[in-house]
Each structure stands twice: as structure tokens, then as C-alpha cells.
Amino acid sequence: MSECGICPSNPSRRNLYPLVKSSCAVSVVDVNIHAKLSQTYVSTSTEAEHVNYVFPVPSDAAVCAFTAVIDGEHTIKGIVKERKQAQRDFDTAVKAGKTAALLKHHTSQVFEVSLGNLKPQQTIAVNVEFISVIAHAGTNDSLRIRIPTSVAPFYGTPPVSLMDSHGVAYGAPFFDLSAAFQMTGNITSITSDTHPVACSLGSLTAESAETFDPTRAHVSLHTTELLRNDIVLELKCTGLDRPRCLMQRLCSTTSDEATDAYSLTLVPRFTASSIASQEYIFLVDRSGSMAGGRIRAVRDALHIMVRSLPSKGSTFNIFSFGDRCDSLWPVSVSYEKDTVAAAATHIDSLSADYGGTEIAIALQTVFDSRKSADGPSKKPVAVFVLTDGEAWDLQRVFANVDRAVKETDKATRIFVLGVGNQVSTEMCDGIARAGRGVATYVREQEKPDAKLVGLLKAARSTLVDQIVVDWGFPAELEADFEMIETAEAAAVAPQTDPAPSAAPLSLFDDANQPTETDQLGPQEEDVQLPAPPRIQQAPAREDALPPMYPGARCTIFALIRSQRDAAQPKSVQIIGNMNGTPVTLDVPVIAAPPELMPKEPETVPFIHSLAARALIQDLEDSATPAPLTAITKAKIARLGTTFHLASSQSSFVAIDERGETVPTKPDVSTISHASSRSAISSQEESDDDMGYGLFDGGDAAVPASAFSTVSRSRAAVAVEYDEEDADEMDQEMGFALYDGDDLSTVLAPALAPAEVSIDPAVMKQYQLELAAATAALPEEDDEFDFEPTSFASSAPLPAYVPPPPLLTMTNVAKMQQFDGSFPAEQSFIINDLQLGSIPSPPTMLTDSTNETKRALWHTIIALALLKKRFPSDEERAACEFLEAKAKEWFLDTLADAFSVSADDGEKLLQEWMQLASASV
Template structure:
């Protein structure tokens, strides 16, 4: 957990107060959100109404400030301030120092002005100057964002941070109960409408975070609503008379979302293109790999978040490869400190170490204080084995403000060593910039689990499958006639400013000049003039990612490009090469967007800027880091100003751009904003709209909680440690964040040998499946319970035969007869349990649990039974099919 939290909401400082003074909040009267989802993208328009409740004559600052979070993958492309009389002050993009100068000058002259600046890639800051007392002001923000993968195939996840609905700071004493007595009602505090459009029928809509109201079919207000395919459209409504205490999450499932597609958008002699798909392929797993699980155990991980981390680890540990490989693994816990399960280094993956690791996972509690991500990653990098590749899985809910330092550490390590970093972000307060940034520069992948979600094992399985897949190298896209090469060079020139003419000193020097103030006079030599950067012409093709480092199965791959051409290529082709020399070629037809927007250009430019900030570019490097930094910044300014987006080097500034008052209907145009990538999603070749009207399918309710009971109480903490709280509520507060306590991390001793070691093996010296405490099984859902009963080599414990949720209709003798196992087998119950577990995994978990959640467990069990009995796969499948009949 970071030690400082940003203030989300409009606030100002009392006149003459220091920066450390408690801010005075402007009451937030209402929030309106309009979102438009088109398969793989969303555009969000946010309108918040604040009131400067300061009475006339009460001294306050002339400037009010406002901060808001957005997903790190989003691009802010519109900022407007609407005054109480309806006057719209519209922002335009300038270089950030020029924008700040424009804003400061306007405020000093008494003009009403606003400026939007980027604090981090997922937090923006707005300052508004000269808001009159007792006047309402609306802040209108528009951003476009990609949608992330959800738990199942062909499903996406839409997330809106709800910190926007918070009231911050302490109301001024002069108001005297203003908030409860004088704020006039504006109806519902929050009103949100989400328009969904899909290129194929929508099969499921749900929200794991809130209760929603859903209407299937196109918006009746559309001029051609009666001609649109009914089942391809929906609207989702959310209304509340109080601010929400957790982020809003919406999931949508529709056939074909994972299929390859490419959309092109034209603008003034340019073509912006977006290629996206979810790779589906199988390669032999990486041999001799090390796996390090880095688990956030800071205080904010208490409750449901820590339970989610434990469940994820239990499943992941059972899915590590063991055949024809030499897998090593370790578990690191971090907070204010970082400790390792095995401080001397990772150990071989076998039954003994698996049981030690599971026991350690079950003892995990959130007692490690703050969130020192950089230190923890550095320790894992230092401890890694140098004779093999390493995959690091970080499970965290926290963020760190040292984003640049963390990313530089990861990037520097990955560039020099065979290391990949994967991230599972847990909770609503997780920094998307930090998690996605680490995975991006770490050549890994990132998934998120919401505050109240427990259905996430599919995401865990995707991360692990990606880590086990060999790197596919030399991946590049042929954008028609242009191929972007990672060796491209953009030469630039340095133009030296001519030095200012020097005046000759007078022959006489007055040693006591009354006109000279020695406290202000400074005769020190001026710094040498800076060198101006003359950027080269824009390249014929700009691509993001600048270099496609790998393709990962089950993890969406999206590549953007801006071509300096007015011609849209009919087809693009993705090429690559596997480690064993096999070539890859994926041709994709291009669909032209007919929306007339430039939003695809904006989001493409934002991704290119992200590459520049990460150091992924073709700018010439001559050993001068300062020169390179200024060149990169100049390139960012060129992109930000050209495409009208906020970035680390560009800001929106709005000064007194008045128009005639708008009526209510005109204000509602916030629902008609641009949609950044709507036809990127609508280009699937297999999803041609039908002319008829389809009957709607019922929307799916939010998924039920899968964890049936809370975990057992923790063991007594070591002396000096902080006992975990029993509350499972988020530690997020919607006022000014307090500093995280400096908890001392409890010492972690080396795992001891089990006293319950059963002195027999199954076959040829093998180790027996684990015996699991019954309480652990009662408190687990079926998938987790089965995972706990599986050994490292795939065998399942005979305890499977006693699991109540299986509802077996025959006893063990009946099972033996039904499955026709060979006579005289040693430990026959283990084989019975393994075949039964395989049958349950493949037939009884239902559609709510994706196959990829359990396929690694199943595959290991399959190999175990075939090896033990000398069976072919067909024999095992026949026996498994019989086992399906025993479930009641």
C-alpha cells in the first residue's frame, strides 16, 4: 500500500494556507456517466457537478484542484468546464510548460480558466481558477479505452473507477452544517448509462460489483433502431442516491471477440490501424524454468484480497510442469520488507516442496505493512537462478508512486537476462499504470481481479500458460506495403541557439550603488543556451508496440500503427518465428471505419507515446542521455499536440472560451461523443449483422461467491508483528489518505519436514498424494478443493472419494467394478480418485469455470494414470466416461 493517496474531487486551500493544510472540498452534487461499448473498446464521458459553497467574503484560494483516475490504457482526449450559466470553457492541447504559463497568466488576470495535467499514466490533475462563490461548475471529461479480457473466452471487462463519486476534505467551519441543510437536491447522486453494441449476438451481460438494470435491444432514440439486429444491442443502467464505495465493473460476452480483426481510420492523408486478436496455439512448455511467486502481504491485502491470493497460489502451484523438465520454484512475500520461503534459493518442484509451499500459503496473512514493490522485485531478480529462464508472478493490490524507478528496474533486468514478469492485480485500488507497466516492460501479461470477485481462476491459468510458453521471436507486421523494423533510425539535428550579445563593462565601478539590491542581484554567469531539437519528418509508419516481443496464448495481442498514406491496405500480415525455427504467418483483412472520427488516431498516438516513455523507439542514441531525453520529449509533444491528447509532456488548457448558453438538450450531447475504436471491434468477418430481429436472451446475473466460508483464524503472530484485522472491507478511504503504518514483517522460517510423512510410495518409489486437513476442503470451492488434493506429479489423494460435493451414487467397490481397473494394484484408491477427479473436472464444473482453469491439472492427472497403468489415452477416456455416471 502506498504511503500517500491522491485526493480525488474538487478542492481548494484556505487563503494563505500552506500546502500541508487540510483542503476545503467543494460539495459534489451529482455524477453523470455515459459509456459506449463496441466489442473491444469504450468511450466514457464523465460529467460532475460541483458547488463552490464558500460564502461571499470568505477568503479562499483563487484556484480549485481536481484529480481523477482512469485506466492506464485510456487516452484523455477532451476536457471542458461548464459554468453555472451554461458557458463552456473548452480545453486545447499545448506543451505542458506553455499550457501552465497560459493558465497562470489567465488566472492572474482574473479570468476563469482550467488546466488538465498528467500526474501519472493513470491519474490526471485538473486546476480551475476563479470560480465565483456559491456557483456551480461542471467538469466534463472524455476518454477512450481498450477493454480488458475477462474470465471466459470471447468476453470483455469494462471498469470505471468510482473515486470520482467521493467528497474529499473537511467542509469549512463557516458553512455551519451547509452540506446537510443547504445543498439543494439534484435527484440521484449517480446516474450511469452504458450503451453496448456488438458485431454478433450478445450472450451474457453481468456485473460482479453492482446490481444493474439491463434492457436488450437498440436505443429507441436511434433513427434506424427498428432496422438494427435486436440481440446485438443493449443498455445497462445504474443509479444511486449516494456515492458508490467501490469501482463499477461490467462484463460482456459475445461470440467472436477473440477472432483476428483489423480496422483502419483515415485522417488528412494518414491511416491509423488497429490489429487485435487472442492467440490460440500450443507449443511444448519451456524446459528447466524457474517460477517465483511474489505475493503482496501488506495491510491492505487483508480479508477477501488475501483469500483470493491464497486461492490463486493453490491452483498455480498444482499447474507447474513436472514431466521432462527441471522446474524450480519459490515464494516471496513483500510489504515493507521482502522475505522468501527458501532464502537460499528456489528448490526443485516435487511432492515434498509442494506440500511445504502449500502449508506456507495457508499461513499467509496481511501483516507486512506498506508496499515496497521496487525493493521486492529487486530482491527476486537478485535471487533468481542464472542457469535458466525465470518467470515471476506478482500478486498485488497496491501501487507505488515510484513508477519510473520500478519500470526502469524491470526493463533493465529483462533486457539483460531471460526474465519475464506477470502481474495479477487484486482489488479496486490497484494502480493500472504500475501493474500494466511492469507486465509490458517485463515481456509478460497482466490480469485484474475486482474487489468482490472470486471467479478468477481462468485468469490465473492464462498467466501461467503464457509463462510456460516459449518466446516467439522476430514478430512483425506487414502493414500492406510497409514493414516497421525495430532497427529503424530517426536521425535528428541539434541547432544551437546563438549566444546573447555581451555588453562591455564600464571603466569605472561604483562600489556603493543605491540602485543595487544585493539580495536580488546575481552576477553569476548565465547557463549556456540549450540546444533545440529539430525532429526529422514523421516516419512513413509508426507502430506500437515498437517491437512485438512475444505472442502469448490466451492473452490479447493488439498492435497499432499510423501510416503516412491516404491508401488503406486491403490486408495486413503478422509474421513470427518459434524457437525451433517454425514460421508463423497470420493474414487479416482490413475493414475501413465509416464513423468519420479520429479516435483511433488518438489511441494509437497514446500507445506510441507510451513506447517512447518506455525507451522503446528508433531514435538515434549517441551516448548523451540528456540529449536523448529531450529528443524523446519533443517527439511526445509533437504527437500530443497533433492528435489532441493529454500526456506526460502535453496538457489541456481552457481559458474563457465562451459560447451562448446551452439548453438541457445540448448539455446531453455528452452521450453522443466519439467512440474511439467501435469499428475495430465490429470488423469480425464472421459477424455480419442479420436483417431480422432476434429474440433477446436473458442477461446473466452477477456470478455467485465461490468461496463458501471465511478462512480459519490465523495462527498467533510472532512477537512484534501486527495481528491481521478481521475486516474484509477495502482499506480505501475517500478522504485524504493516511500514511500506512510501519508494520514489521514477521519472520518466515524454513519449512520443516512433515511429521505426518506416510512411509510408502505409489509406484516405483513415487511419493503419495497429500493428505489435506478437512477444514481446508470445507472452506474451498470444488476447483480449489481438488487442487489441494493433487500432488505435483498429477495423482489425486484418496480423499477425493469422500468429497461431499461430488454426490457419488456408488461406493468404492462399485467404482472399482465400474472402471475395470487391473487387479492387484497397489494403492488402488489413488488411481480411482485420480480418474474420478478427471471426470469431475471435465464434466461437473459447468460453464462458469473455463477449461483453461483446470486443464493443466487434468493433463498431469492424465499422464499419471497412463504411466501408472500403461494405458493408451483412449483406454483412459473410456474409463473416465464411465466415471461420469456416478455423480448424483
């Protein structure tokens, strides 16, 4: 994980801005989130300086507000302007000696604030607010809220503007999280597997005298530990997946016009037929960043997914990638007994030993494997990418996916499983959008089974596409509808009549002197945009919306110009097509709840901001693989400035206009900047699978009061991996987790930056205190005075027999045959399923010499055990395809070997399941 926070432009002065306090306040309303990140720094510099503040946000979030509080009493507020204009205003203010701030976009997950002319001994609090629609958790009626605490050390070359950023000094002593939840249904649970949070159900605050309300909850976290992983909260709530369409109205202050914003959200639930014949390709990230728990999660995931593939009409292959890419077979092979066995052996051998993360090359290798002399195969293919997504070359990745989808007439679909505690959602979600698939996420210690089967269910199902939304407006309004452009459709500037003939111009005119503002290189075109159309929808493509899949949340936004007194539509209608069959859904329109209304008059309403962010995302996606055109840039800038959002074409700028000005100390790090750029390629090679960290760690003396925080943090890390994990990581990543006792090599998170070396005086004092605390106790205090001979006179201890391995769903899946049956051998029941003995079979299957009868009974026993040992909703979902294949084989075998009809076979299945359940 990479360091974030205050970063001086001169790396030699990196330790002069310690973080003293950090917090995050979160408000969740239904499936929407508003978060305010706050960090307070103190300048210990003796001169005014220019520093940078780097921070992460969720990839689908809209950064909607920025303020900086100076010395706790003066606030400078960010104003959104076109990107280059904001930069010019910032540079002018800094040159004049004013304290100024500039917030700019690097990627959808990484933003940076430049702070100019920070005064000596000045305290500055940086406040950044963002909003987003919460991603689907991959299970029914649930939300997963991820609060990023760092920018991951992505592989490859970062944006040029980030190359000059350097690490921070040392971490904050405190971090506070406060999250309030207001849902439409009853909250049934809130949990966090990543951090020890405190949860209060029934109210919006930790201590409240208000009446218990089951739709409300509050979560808090207070820690002095360094945060090493993103904070993840999971919430379950009744009715959360039901369709809803919220509307907010923003009235003009100068006319009778208004802008209505719509947020249409649903988790589709429909019965879809299975695709009869399809190719399945698994693309596995084996880069160094996947070491430890991540690669183990991938191995378990692959075993379940491969065993869950249809036994008829399927071909499959497994690709591995890092800084190279190879495959188990040159081309996909038929799904048979021998190929499934070979795949299982291959999966067990997977380790994170492939170096860097070249996702773009790997995807292209997969697509090329399907090409022949006649071009790309048009046979349906589902590609599953299992990765942490930690790479910078986003646009090249998206371009490769977009091209493959178009070349195969949409027969190619890409599904992504993001693996790990710190995943690039921008990469994973972007691949899924471009590949007409879905993305879901699992943490390193989380069981991936149910979410994997959800992805597989989507890939095996006939999808709903050709989707359009009827927003309930008259036809003349619907006609004024903007479809996102994929290329320039017209000239940038309006055409004018040719000028009349004039006298020849001189090629050298002394009166035409160059000015300081003249710029070299290509200039931005002066774009004159027409007024926005009445209806702007996102996603909105020329060939309708992206497809919908059962169980995957879909959100559609719209901005519609109307009148302030116009009636609110009663409903909107979704229209689509599934395999030639029309599908429709009417969704009632309701006014947005008061919690989503702006609390200040000048604040842009919540849904308007989300809709504008979605429109910006759609404009950027539409440009892939080509660069953004002048018209597209202008449209993005207009959306950003109109709705106060930071984007690739708009930035926040804040200037302190009061008091005396102090010029910034001249930047003496220009030479080191150039050398840092040139060192990037060698850094990538030396880091290999870790790739290029955004900032290099540094050492700094730390106050004695901070020692306990650092030492506790180190202890926490020590128990995070067992010895086997550490050995595996050392071998796969090419270096030890820690080099000696220098904790400065550990990259630190944004909300609590880097660990540091300890003052020798503090260490000596600590050692003295530790020695005193652990001194030998007096003899009279020793209550455990054992006789030395007691052990000698005892009988020899029996040899240690380790317990059998825990029976997991992955283990059961690995025992299943490719056709769905389970082994007929006695050892399968006694040893593999750990039952000790074989339950008595029904009369029809008592002939133990008949292998088919033994396999039928063993398959029934395995089905009964799966149902009894894995009863939760998530476990039941994960077993779905394993059980379906087993039942299909059971019924087919009864029909073929014993001429049992389908109805009678179903009855025998239920009877024998009950018989077996009593014994497992």
C-alpha cells in the first residue's frame, strides 16, 4: 500500500508536515453514501512551502466539496473551474504569495490537492467530501461500504503529475470513523471483518434517547493503530434489492425552469434460460501483489468454478498472467474427465510468481487465442478475470476489452472478481463495463464461494439487453435526447463566410512581438457547445444500455429539464429483450427523502451530483480507445463546473485573499524530479511484482508518545500472517516482509500515514521499562511450584496425531467428478467426507458390487452432507451448481441404467436424501 497525505515538492523536506488528526464522517441513506474525509497537518517548516495532498476515493464516487481550514479559524472554500483555468488561478495566487489550494483528478480513484504558500508553524485541515451509489455486495439485500485508506502500489508508470510526489513523515495518533445509516427497510445486521467497529442499532448516533427505529443504525471506530487495510462495512436490510426510482428537483433562480434528477436502481430477479454451449476462460492474476491470502482465495475460487461448469456443451481454459502470460492449453478444450482432472492439478500449483501486472497484454493474449484464419470466433465466451487490479494502464486495458467485444458481435463478455483487502475498483469495474459483464469483490479472508457462483450464474444465463428507459415524458421531450457521441460529428467551430480579399501579409512584422503567455505545442480548440438536451441519461449508448443480469445491481441516472411546477411522473418503464422475448418493468417514482436534500442553499442536490458523475463516466467510456475529443472534454468540463464536481476536465481551486503574502521558498528539487522520473523504469524492474509505489517511504524521528502506536502496529502485522504465509510471500515476492527492524520500508495508508524509525533515547527508555516489568517474581509469589521429578516419573506421552483437515466446500467440490457424480470408492465416504462408515443404502442400491449403484448412493450422501453442513443462505447459493450437476447426473443415470421415469426419479431423490440426512 502506498503513502498518501501531505507531500512536499522537495523530498528532502518530507518530514515537516506531520498528520496530527484524521477522521471520516459517513452518512448512508438507502443505497447512497456521503462521506467527509478530514485530516489536520501542522507545518514544522521555517519557511513557506508548496506541498501536495494525495488521497483515494471509491472509483465511482463524485468529489463534490473541498475546503481547507487554516489555523482552525479561517476557511478557504474550493470553487470548481475548468481544469486549465483553475491551474492558472492557482499559479497566479501562489506567485503573488497567497495561500492557495488546487484539487485535481488523476484517476477516478486518485485525487491530489496542491497547497501553495503554507506558512511556517501553520496548521491546516484538509476536508474533502464525496458521494456515490454503494456497490452491490454480491449477496441478496446487502450493501458493502468500502472506505479506502490508501492508494495501492499499482504496477507500471503512474500519471506524470504523480511522479513528483514524495512520502510523508509519520502517522496520526488518532483516527475516528462515524457512520450513520438511514434505510427504507429494517436493518438486520451490520458487520466488519476488517476492523473492530462499535455498532448501535435503532438510532443515528452512538448515544441517543430517541425511540428505537429498526431502519436506523450507527457505527463508530476509534483507533490509535495505523490503518493497514481499507475499512469495509457490510449491511443487510430487508427489501434493499427492490426497484426504486428517486427524483430530486432543482429550480432555477432566474427562470421558471427546473432540472429533475432521477436515480433508478434495481437488482433484477428473473428466470433466465441457460446458454446451451459456451466457452469459459479463467484469467488468473499471479503477480507478486497476489501473494499470501489472495492467491489462496483464487485457488479455492477456481476449484469451485471449474467444477460448477456445465458438463455438456462447455469448453474451457486457464490463463495465468503477471509480466508474462501463458495458458494451460494452447486453445480451450472440451469439458471432460481428463481435462477437469488436469485443471485441478494445475490450480493446486498456482502461486504468485509472475512478477508485474500486465493486464492489457494478458487480455489481448486471451482474445488472440480465440482467433483463426477467418477472424475472431463468434461462439459465446465468458472470460473471468481474477485479480487485484493493481495496474496503471487503465485506458489500454479498456481499449482491448472494447475492441474484443465489438469484433465478436458482443459474443465476448468479461466478468471480474476483485481479490484482496485493497483492490482497484476502477480497473475491475471498468473492465466489467467495457466487457458487458459484472464485477464483484472478496477480501483475502472471505469465502468467495457465493459471489463466484453469482458471477457464474450471470455468465451462464441469457441476458436482458436492448434496454431503453421510458421516463414518462411526452414524445416531443423524448426526441430531445442525448446519445453519447463516439466521434466528432461536426466541426468544432461554426462555419463562417470566407473573408474578402486583403493585402498580402508580411512573414515578419516587428510590431507583432511574442508575449509571455504564448504557448508552444498544440492548442486547445475553442469549443462552442449548444445547450444541453432536455434529457441526459447515463449510461446511454447508441445501441441502448448495458445488459442486465439476475442478482447484479443496476443503476441508471437521468437529468431532465422541466418546469418548476411540472407534475412528477408517477412511474418510469424499463423495456428490454431476452432471447427475442420482450421484458418490461414499471417502477414508481418517489421524491428523494429529506436526508438527501442539500443543507445549504448553494449546495448541489445529492442525486444531481450522482447523475452528473455518471454522465461524466459515460463520456469518458465512450472515448475508449481514442483520446478525449475537444467536444467531449468541453462536455465533461461543463458538467463538472455546473454541478461542482472534480473530474478529468474540472478542478477545485481555493485562494486565501486575506492578510500578508509570503512568497514560497524557491523549489530546489527540480533536478531530483527529473532523476525520479528516470528512476521509475529501474524501480519497476527492482520492485518486479510489487510495481511502482507512488511514494518512497522515509524515516523521521517521532515523539516518545508515538512509540506505543508503532510497536502495537508492528505486533498486529506479525499476527496477520502465519509463518507459512510469510515464507510463501518471501519466496514469491523476492524479498522479506521487513528488512531488519526498519519499519520505514512499510508503505503507509492515507488516513494514517507512514510508520517511522524510533528515537534511540525512546527505545532505551522502553527497554528499561520492559526489563523492570518482566523481572523475576519473589519465590513466595510463585504459585506453580512443580516437583522436577513429576515429569520423569510420568508415563511417556503418546505420539501427537493431527486432527483431520476441516471439511470445506472447496474440498467437497474437488471430489466431484466432471459429470456431477461423486466417487464410488469406500474411502470417499469414510476418509474424504470423514463419516467413519457408510450409511445403509436403500433396498434398490444394496448391491455393493455394482459400481453404478455405489456411485448413486455416494452422490446422494454428498448432496445430503452439503445441505446439512453448509446451511446458510450464502453457502446454499455457493452449492447451487455443484448440487444441480449432481442431481442431473443422478436422474439421468436412473433413467439410463434402471429405466426410471423423471417423476419417479425425483421422488427417489427426495426419499433417499432424507434417508442419508439422518446419517450425516
